[in-house]
Amino acid sequence: MFHFSNIVRTKGDPKIVESGPSLKRPEDQLARALGWFSIGLGVVEFFAPRRVTETLGMEGHETLVRAFGVREILSGIMSLSVDKNAGLWARVGGDGLDAAALLSGLTSDNPRKGNIALALLMVGGIAMLDYRAAQDTKPRRPPRDARRKLYPNRSGFPKGIESARSKARQIPSHAAAGQS
Amino acid sequence: MKALVWHGKEDIRCDTVTDPEIQDPRDAIIKVTSCAICGSDLHLFHNFIPGMLPGDIMGHETMGEVVEVGSGVDGKLKKGDRIVVPFTIICGECDQCKRGNFSVCETTNRKRHLADKVFGHATAGLFGYTHLTGGYPGGQAEYLRVPFADATHIKVPAGIPDEQLLFLSDIFPTGWQAAVQCDITPTDTVAIWGCGPVGQMAIRSAILLGANQVIAIDCLPERLSMAEAGGATTINFETESVLERLKELTDGRGPEKCIDCVGMESHVISSLPDTLLDRAKQLVMVESDRPHVLREMIYVCRPGGIISVPGVYSGFSDMLPMGAFMNKGLTMRTGQTHVNRWTEDLLRRIEDGEIDPSFVITHTVPLEQGPEMYQVFRDKRDSCVKVVLKP
Numbered sequence: 001m002f003h004f005s006n007i008v009r010t011k012g013d014p015k016i017v018e019s020g021p022s023l024k025r026p027e028d029q030l031a032r033a034l035g036w037f038s039i040g041l042g043v044v045e046f047f048a049p050r051r052v053t054e055t056l057g058m059e060g061h062e063t064l065v066r067a068f069g070v071r072e073i074l075s076g077i078m079s080l081s082v083d084k085n086a087g088l089w090a091r092v093g094g095d096g097l098d099a100a101a102l103l104s105g106l107t108s109d110n111p112r113k114g115n116i117a118l119a120l121l122m123v124g125g126i127a128m129l130d131y132r133a134a135q136d137t138k139p140r141r142p143p144r145d146a147r148r149k150l151y152p153n154r155s156g157f158p159k160g161i162e163s164a165r166s167k168a169r170q171i172p173s174h175a176a177a178g179q180s
Numbered sequence: 181m182k183a184l185v186w187h188g189k190e191d192i193r194c195d196t197v198t199d200p201e202i203q204d205p206r207d208a209i210i211k212v213t214s215c216a217i218c219g220s221d222l223h224l225f226h227n228f229i230p231g232m233l234p235g236d237i238m239g240h241e242t243m244g245e246v247v248e249v250g251s252g253v254d255g256k257l258k259k260g261d262r263i264v265v266p267f268t269i270i271c272g273e274c275d276q277c278k279r280g281n282f283s284v285c286e287t288t289n290r291k292r293h294l295a296d297k298v299f300g301h302a303t304a305g306l307f308g309y310t311h312l313t314g315g316y317p318g319g320q321a322e323y324l325r326v327p328f329a330d331a332t333h334i335k336v337p338a339g340i341p342d343e344q345l346l347f348l349s350d351i352f353p354t355g356w357q358a359a360v361q362c363d364i365t366p367t368d369t370v371a372i373w374g375c376g377p378v379g380q381m382a383i384r385s386a387i388l389l390g391a392n393q394v395i396a397i398d399c400l401p402e403r404l405s406m407a408e409a410g411g412a413t414t415i416n417f418e419t420e421s422v423l424e425r426l427k428e429l430t431d432g433r434g435p436e437k438c439i440d441c442v443g444m445e446s447h448v449i450s451s452l453p454d455t456l457l458d459r460a461k462q463l464v465m466v467e468s469d470r471p472h473v474l475r476e477m478i479y480v481c482r483p484g485g486i487i488s489v490p491g492v493y494s495g496f497s498d499m500l501p502m503g504a505f506m507n508k509g510l511t512m513r514t515g516q517t518h519v520n521r522w523t524e525d526l527l528r529r530i531e532d533g534e535i536d537p538s539f540v541i542t543h544t545v546p547l548e549q550g551p552e553m554y555q556v557f558r559d560k561r562d563s564c565v566k567v568v569l570k571p
């Protein structure tokens with residue numbers, strides 16, 4: 001089987017013959033996809049806010065769109081990191097802000113309100129995915145009050161702690177005796 | 181053979197790979213009988229240490245039986261010898277090796293041009309670690325090639341089980357060196373942050389070195405209970421104020437000696453606001469480490485005291501209180517462990533029954549279950565403290 005990583009192996013080092021299963025779950029892949037989507041959208045919002053406001057008939061709100069772009073990029077980066085769960089919840093919150101901003105543009109005199117409705121629909125769909133992913137990627141750390149095994153008998157000193165301590169106390173007195 | 185292979189962030193798989201071969205006359209190949217997962221492996225699992233490539237074999241705590249030796253091993257090892265492999269690869273001949281500074285051996289890092297640029301100087305080659313330390317295949321595998329095998333080995337006697345000897349490869353000498361670096365005197369209080377495997381070994385070492393009082397800090401009840409069993413007074417930093425309790429326990433003086441067994445991935449919790457800021461900075465790549473423990477140690481350490489840092493840091497740390505550090509006249513000692521410097525002494529202590537490092541093992545599983553155990557160990561599920569893998 002061809003493995004891209006084998007190309008960079010130092011000559012003679014073990015190479016992959018067959019890869020075992022990955023523990024990445026579908027929800028991890030979804031989190032990843034949403035993370036990249038977030039960054040992509042954020043980059044558009046940040047660098048071409050005018051395009052966005054024109055499409056939505058909301059000219060004049062470029063600064064807000066830029067700020068939303070930064071927010072998208074940050075939550076995207078977080079969704080791609082080991083703290084993906086926090087990133088996804090940040091995205092869920094962001095979806096709320098997006099929806100609120102879009103709703104404020106949904107006025108009867110906006111010639112592009114059709115686009116806004118479409119955008120709202122999209123935000124709704126994405127929000128559902130974000131929520132799903134956030135639910136499914138909850139950290140698997142046991143909660144603080146979970147029952148745990150404790151290890152009160154594992155001292156590591158086969159002869160007991162007191163023996164270890166007293167043995168240690170002998171060293172300095174030896175050393176002192178040696179000096180005098 | 182089977183081996184645990186890094187494929188990317190949080191993606192370690194048990195792959196079938198080609199067997200290692202002798203590449204150099206000074207090589208040996210061992211058949212691995214036991215290996216373990218280390219806290220350092222978690223930094224790699226999270227891709228927090230730069231310089232990993234997909235296809236890298238993990239693992240640096242390994243022991244086994246020699247099955248093949250190169251022509252240059254010069255009688256120092258022979259087929260059938262039982263050895264523990266120190267995680268630092270050493271030549272035994274360079275100026276640093278001669279001084280006992282094995283983890284900064286000047287010969288064994290085969291990607292030194294990289295490390296020279298990043299750190300200013302290349303350090304020793306390490307097994308199963310980043311390409312900044314040579315990118316050597318690691319020992320979470322059925323077989324391991326040991327480079328510079330004539331020097332890079334610890335011969336161990338038959339009759340003592342693997343579990344008691346395995347940690348001579350890393351965590352036992354690491355906890356020991358951390359404590360030795362503190363120049364412990366019989367009146368000292370030694371405070372130890374982090375009760376993972378390294379912290380547990382540091383606690384026992386501080387006791388064996390005669391500390392008057394050992395205080396251990398963590399938030400996980402199972403690890404705190406193990407720390408207490410080893411002779412430490414414990415502080416749970418989620419429910420108590422570390423600074424207040426340390427003052428209380430030292431009559432307001434502060435601990436004379438502080439050891440950081442946590443490293444760059446301090447827990448991020450809202451009651452420690454600096455960790456939130458560090459985490460945010462890590463995400464946008466303006467800081468690489470979360471040095472909460474360093475800050476706390478500098479603040480609380482008694483003036484004139486010593487701060488010992490076995491915990492791994494990878495790059496840049498912000499807002500270290502250098503004012504306090506300098507004015508309080510503190511000393512900081514750090515480093516990857518000079519494993520072979522301590523081996524003789526520690527092996528004797530194990531043989532004499534003074535200490536049995538196997539107390540720390542909570543999980544023993546076949547190598548194939550390694551990928552799951554990375555998650556269990558990372559998530560601290562099932563009261564996990566230390567995982568041993570059997571190929």
Ligand SMILES: NC(=O)c1ccc[n+]([C@@H]2O[C@H](COP(=O)([O-])OP(=O)(O)OC[C@H]3O[C@@H](n4cnc5c(N)ncnc54)[C@H](O)[C@@H]3O)[C@@H](O)[C@H]2O)c1
Pocket residue numbers: 218219220221222223350351354373374375376377378379397398399400403417441442443444445446447472473489490491492493515516517
């Ligand atoms: N210098 C060396 O040669 C060397 C060798 C081995 C390991 N290490 C390093 O030592 C460190 C510990 O290794 P380990 O195997 O014990 O890992 P580990 O992850 O099991 O243990 C870390 C412990 O620190 C605790 N912790 C996190 N934040 C804390 C805080 N703010 N205060 C107090 N405790 C906190 C965690 O709950 C955990 O129990 C890692 O950084 C590892 O890379 C260094």
Ligand SMILES: [Zn+2]
Pocket residue numbers: 218219220221240267350351
């Ligand atoms: Zn280690």
Ligand SMILES: [Zn+2]
Pocket residue numbers: 270271272273274275276277278285286287288
């Ligand atoms: Zn050397």
